[in-house]
Amino acid sequence: MNGKPPLATTLTIALVILIISLPAQAGKEDLLEMARKIDQLDQQDFLVALDKAEACTLAQDFSCADVQFSNAAKFATGARDQQTLEAARHKMANEKAKWTATH
8 A cells, every 4th residue: 555545535535525615605605695785785875875965955954964974974885985975075065155155
């Protein structure tokens, strides 16, 4: 004997390892899919809060807009979301300045 395990033993061990790892891999894929869905929900919540902030701004209810911007900030996930949020806040600040100047 040359000290190496027989081919059948090596194949059996490889098959067992493969079978054991399949459920773990499927679990990882499920977790990744769940994370993607949560990210999508967060993005939807971000956009809804921005829409509400816009409606508040148009109604000249600036405290309402501030609350909605705070809500949106909780769901902002990246640089693009932060830029969008800052642009919306800037727009609200401009509208508030116009409103304050005329009242």
